[in-house]
Amino acid sequence: MTDPDRICVGAIAGAFGVAGEVRLKSYCAEPTAIADYGPLYTEDGARSFRITLTRPVAGGLGARVQGVKTKEEADALRGTQLYADRARLPHLPDDEYYHADLIGLAVQDTGGAALGTVQAVHNHGAGDILEVSGSGLKSALMVPFTLAAVPTVDLTARKIVVDLPEGLD
Structure with a gap:
């Protein structure tokens, strides 16, 4: 189970070269910032990693672990x-959210x-999309995460209000 005090900031995509370097995929707004948030942990927290970025590579960053x-x-x-530990990540403005904080919120x-x-x-590539599932839905709703479609995000009340675009309802 994921620790709520940790946020997924990237993934190891595999080896890069023959000397133990890895290809790292960063989920950070500034990809190289991933190196600033260490140590980094596995989802269960059982292992930790200290990484050093080496160079940009196709599809990510080269890094030493x-x-x-x-x-x-x-x-x-x-x-x-x-x-990464949430406390090591930047504080977000009021209108920005970590994906982990949105997942599991009730949608109305x-x-x-x-x-x-x-x-x-x-x-x-064109902006965030919320995947919403519920017992009354035939299939998952894919809602653009824009101010027009999602006018209210209330993390305290653990809910999101959506104004469904024409054709999604």
């Missing part, structure tokens, strides 16, 4: 999600009718 010396050791880390329409809960936040 303390204690990883071989390609085989680096390959064994492929797919490892990396989490502007009339107060419950729609479901946020299952995931996706971003395919």
